[in-house]
Amino acid sequence: xxxxxxLVPDLRELIQAGEAAALREFFAESHPARxxxxxxxxxxxxxxxxxxxxxxxVRAEVVSYLDFDRQIELVEKTAPADAxxxxxxxxxxDRANLVKHLDEDHxxxxxxxxxxxxxxxxxxxxxxxxxxxxxxxxxDYATLSPHLTVREALDQLRQEAPDRETIDYSYVVDIxxxxxxxxPLKKLILARPTARIEDIMRREIITARVDExxxxxxxxxxxxxxxxxxxxxxxxxLVGIVTHDDAFDIxxxxxxxxxxxxxxxxxxxxxxxxxxxxxxVTSSVRRRIKWLxxxxxxxxxxxxxxxxxxxxxxxxxxxxxxxPLLLGTGGNAGSQTVGTIIRGLALGEITRRHFxxxxxxxxxxxxxxxxxxxxVAFCYAWLYRGxxxxxxxxxxxxxxxxxxxxxxxxALVPMIAHRLGWDPAVVSAPAISTLVDATGIxxxxxxxxxxxxxxxxx
Amino acid sequence: xxxxxxLVPDLRELIQAGEAAALREFFAESHPARxxxxxxxxxxxxxxxxxxxxxxxVRAEVVSYLDFDRQIELVEKTAPADAxxxxxxxxxxDRANLVKHLDEDHxxxxxxxxxxxxxxxxxxxxxxxxxxxxxxxxxDYATLSPHLTVREALDQLRQEAPDRETIDYSYVVDIxxxxxxxxPLKKLILARPTARIEDIMRREIITARVDExxxxxxxxxxxxxxxxxxxxxxxxxLVGIVTHDDAFDIxxxxxxxxxxxxxxxxxxxxxxxxxxxxxxVTSSVRRRIKWLxxxxxxxxxxxxxxxxxxxxxxxxxxxxxxxPLLLGTGGNAGSQTVGTIIRGLALGEITRRHFxxxxxxxxxxxxxxxxxxxxVAFCYAWLYRGxxxxxxxxxxxxxxxxxxxxxxxxALVPMIAHRLGWDPAVVSAPAISTLVDATGIxxxxxxxxxxxxxxxxx
Numbered sequence: 051x052x053x054x055x056x057l058v059p060d061l062r063e064l065i066q067a068g069e070a071a072a073l074r075e076f077f078a079e080s081h082p083a084r085x086x087x088x089x090x091x092x093x094x095x096x097x098x099x100x101x102x103x104x105x106x107x108v109r110a111e112v113v114s115y116l117d118f119d120r121q122i123e124l125v126e127k128t129a130p131a132d133a134x135x136x137x138x139x140x141x142x143x144d145r146a147n148l149v150k151h152l153d154e155d156h157x158x159x160x161x162x163x164x165x166x167x168x169x170x171x172x173x174x175x176x177x178x179x180x181x182x183x184x185x186x187x188x189x190d191y192a193t194l195s196p197h198l199t200v201r202e203a204l205d206q207l208r209q210e211a212p213d214r215e216t217i218d219y220s221y222v223v224d225i226x227x228x229x230x231x232x233x234p235l236k237k238l239i240l241a242r243p244t245a246r247i248e249d250i251m252r253r254e255i256i257t258a259r260v261d262e263x264x265x266x267x268x269x270x271x272x273x274x275x276x277x278x279x280x281x282x283x284x285x286x287x288l289v290g291i292v293t294h295d296d297a298f299d300i301x302x303x304x305x306x307x308x309x310x311x312x313x314x315x316x317x318x319x320x321x322x323x324x325x326x327x328x329x330x331v332t333s334s335v336r337r338r339i340k341w342l343x344x345x346x347x348x349x350x351x352x353x354x355x356x357x358x359x360x361x362x363x364x365x366x367x368x369x370x371x372x373x374p375l376l377l378g379t380g381g382n383a384g385s386q387t388v389g390t391i392i393r394g395l396a397l398g399e400i401t402r403r404h405f406x407x408x409x410x411x412x413x414x415x416x417x418x419x420x421x422x423x424x425x426v427a428f429c430y431a432w433l434y435r436g437x438x439x440x441x442x443x444x445x446x447x448x449x450x451x452x453x454x455x456x457x458x459x460x461a462l463v464p465m466i467a468h469r470l471g472w473d474p475a476v477v478s479a480p481a482i483s484t485l486v487d488a489t490g491i492x493x494x495x496x497x498x499x500x501x502x503x504x505x506x507x508x
Numbered sequence: 509x510x511x512x513x514x515l516v517p518d519l520r521e522l523i524q525a526g527e528a529a530a531l532r533e534f535f536a537e538s539h540p541a542r543x544x545x546x547x548x549x550x551x552x553x554x555x556x557x558x559x560x561x562x563x564x565x566v567r568a569e570v571v572s573y574l575d576f577d578r579q580i581e582l583v584e585k586t587a588p589a590d591a592x593x594x595x596x597x598x599x600x601x602d603r604a605n606l607v608k609h610l611d612e613d614h615x616x617x618x619x620x621x622x623x624x625x626x627x628x629x630x631x632x633x634x635x636x637x638x639x640x641x642x643x644x645x646x647x648d649y650a651t652l653s654p655h656l657t658v659r660e661a662l663d664q665l666r667q668e669a670p671d672r673e674t675i676d677y678s679y680v681v682d683i684x685x686x687x688x689x690x691x692p693l694k695k696l697i698l699a700r701p702t703a704r705i706e707d708i709m710r711r712e713i714i715t716a717r718v719d720e721x722x723x724x725x726x727x728x729x730x731x732x733x734x735x736x737x738x739x740x741x742x743x744x745x746l747v748g749i750v751t752h753d754d755a756f757d758i759x760x761x762x763x764x765x766x767x768x769x770x771x772x773x774x775x776x777x778x779x780x781x782x783x784x785x786x787x788x789v790t791s792s793v794r795r796r797i798k799w800l801x802x803x804x805x806x807x808x809x810x811x812x813x814x815x816x817x818x819x820x821x822x823x824x825x826x827x828x829x830x831x832p833l834l835l836g837t838g839g840n841a842g843s844q845t846v847g848t849i850i851r852g853l854a855l856g857e858i859t860r861r862h863f864x865x866x867x868x869x870x871x872x873x874x875x876x877x878x879x880x881x882x883x884v885a886f887c888y889a890w891l892y893r894g895x896x897x898x899x900x901x902x903x904x905x906x907x908x909x910x911x912x913x914x915x916x917x918x919a920l921v922p923m924i925a926h927r928l929g930w931d932p933a934v935v936s937a938p939a940i941s942t943l944v945d946a947t948g949i950x951x952x953x954x955x956x957x958x959x960x961x962x963x964x965x966x
Contacts, residue, residue: 313847389771479937
């Protein structure tokens with residue numbers, strides 16, 4: 051909680067009165083994310099008036115927290131020299147991401163005004179494949195040489211600290227920049243000042259490859275409770291770090307992608323990371339029509355299935371009336387199972403070796419659900435819809451069968467997808483209800499024929 | 509990547525040969541999560557043999573990383589005095605969680621052997637409401653008094669460091685333990701040794717209330733890029749911290765819960781945090797049957813809708829054959845929209861003020877999808893299924909209408925749920941397809957009557 055929140059009207063007043071000192075004092079103590087939020091509520095000119103009074107280093111931090119569209123707008127409307135000064139102080143991953151999305155000419159104008167090393171750093175970071183460790187890593191970390199003493203290392207960190215996002219961990223590299231160790235600041239504080247870094251550093255380090263999938267990087271950060279993970283190239287040279295806060299954002303995007311996939315929107319490496327408003331309508335249509343057409347194709351089998359049993363209608367016309375209810379219930383039970391399995395797989399609670407146990411469990415759950423709903427459906431058809439006990443029994447038994455069947459394939463299909471190395475979330479709720487539709491029709495009329503005709507029940 | 513991974517058979521050999529020194533040396537450099545993983549692959553006796561050779565502090569860390577079931581099993585089979593020694597070194601949140609799940613008598617036996625302060629700490633942490641900041645926070649953090657000098661503060665931290673999970677941030681509290689500031693270790697290193705803590709500490713701090721929902725705590729950690737967030741009681745007294753790695757786990761559970769809800773499994777505060785295998789089958793049935801019954805009730809309206817239009821069948825019996833295809837497609841389009849909206853809401857990209865823009869956008873997407881699929885469906889009915897152009901037109905137009913309708917309610921319903929303060933993910937894919945089913949039937953036959961009868965088309 052921030053005490054003493056300044057409201058937008060108050061802010062406007064201070065800006066108009068040109069009260070730079072008051073503004074600076076107020077914002078000096080606020081978290082940059084909070085300042086960014088307030089700026090976002092103001093128009094561009096007012097926002098810039100606030101940014102101008104801030105200390106340049108704070109300003110750079112605040113800009114990183116602005117909505118990405120606003121960052122672009124801001125930099126595009128800033129003189130190249132001022133933009134370069136801003137980029138110089140921004141965190142390395144944020145500025146690379148920003149430059150990547152600028153108009154090319156404008157980006158060149160700005161880059162020309164930066165020091166060679168910084169220009170190269172931005173170009174390199176911006177060049178990695180989206181979705182890899184390289185594309186999300188930053189390069190502002192502290193490195194130490196293994197031969198330094200603890201005292202020398204601390205002196206070096208003291209000098210560098212103002213330019214580093216964090217010095218809580220220092221990475222130890224040899225003369226070829228090969229990563230050979232890790233030293234937490236805590237360990238430096240505790241060690242004898244004359245000890246050598248190579249004697250106190252941790253040598254077993256969890257690392258990520260620069261071309262490693264970002265999801266796998268996040269999994270490592272989560273599993274090993276890391277604040278940051280060092281990223282190395284194929285020759286073990288340290289090229290960057292991915293920090294826990296960036297991992298957090300990646301996790302949020304990746305996991306909500308599962309919801310999208312589960313809803314039946316196909317994934318698209320280009321567009322998955324796009325915020326809702328940045329994606330174009332046509333891109334949304336493209337990602338959805340693919341699945342809808344495939345499902346249309348699969349649903350099309352309901353037509354021959356129904357036609358095949360059309361003759362049953364002659365004696366029992368009421369059967370069709372229950373069809374959407376039965377198919378709908380089957381699809382619902384199947385969606386529930388898929389959701390349960392996808393979650394278990396995503397959390398790593400269900401693994402390959404659980405295959406048959408999961409099947410048995412879900413099938414049993416399907417049996418219990420089907421038994422309860424079957425009794426409900428029997429009573430519903432008999433007492434509420436006035437059908438004969440025989441027809442009502444067909445309805446009840448179909449519900450039982452369809453629930454067991456839907457649960458079985460709802461568990462089977464995502465687990466098979468997982469075994470094949472696919473994302474299990476591509477087995478969407480729509481896919482399962484579609485699968486249940488065609489097979490459910492066959493099940494329904496088969497039970498009807500068996501009970502009503504073979505056994506001459508009425 | 510860990511170099512030189514020791515394989516399970518090698519491990520077994522070392523254990524059987526009683527090579528304690530070799531085991532200890534190997535594991536000394538490994539990440540505790542990695543050691544825990546290897547122990548998990550061994551049986552209980554073998555695992556214990558490894559734990560025994562480890563340094564007690566490392567052992568406590570490794571135990572925290574074991575599967576929770578295994579932790580329980582381990583502690584239950586350990587003599588109370590040894591279990592107490594283990595708990596003494598474990599991180600405070602992990603041990604409180606462990607004690608909470610132990611058999612009560614056994615827990616008492618262990619607690620009796622701990623120092624009074626530790627016992628109280630465990631009891632207090634275990635007493636908070638599940639799902640709140642209190643239930644996920646830990647109490648092993650460093651505090652400083654505001655009047656200390658930087659040199660005194662560093663000396664104090666050096667002494668305490670071995671017992672603290674982290675000293676990267678120290679919390680400044682007054683004599684009543686009221687939280688008044690925050691000092692990063694980095695700042696202590698940079699400051700003059702004679703400066704006072706109160707002069708260098710950050711005073712504006714983002715905090716969480718002890719009864720705050722864990723999801724809200726996680727959102728703060730993510731928004732402000734925090735490594736840890738301090739937790740205060742109603743009188744602003746510091747009572748704990750929630751660390752970024754715990755926030756990570758919470759985020760994973762919460763977001764995958766959305767998948768469950770979206771699949772149509774109702775949420776259950778008692779069971780949501782239960783791993784797949786810990787939940788009982790009956791609890792799974794209970795969470796699912798509720799929704800299935802409600803959806804059954806809603807689907808039941810398809811019956812009167814179909815009966816109402818039964819007479820249309822007389823002249824155009826082929827219409828029924830297309831019914832599952834049309835309803836299925838509508839449900840699929842609706843599920844996609846719900847998935848898209850839930851994701852946008854979860855990421856905060858869609859907010860209240862976007863209400864009408866989202867509706868317009870999704871409705872337009874529905875129009876485009878419906879137009880494409882409508883043409884496909886028209887050709888399909890006409891050319892592949894040999895229907896008359898008029899009947900084919902009914903099919904095509906129904907697809908168009910049903911897609912627009914499904915997209916509209918697929919966007920509308922989760923946004924209304926969000927406005928009402930409900931979790932938008934309760935608007936599951938099954939709920940939307942069910943809504944589309946009953947209304948889709950009415951739409952279908954209305955178009956058929958209009959085109960085929962009113963306009964006397966054949």
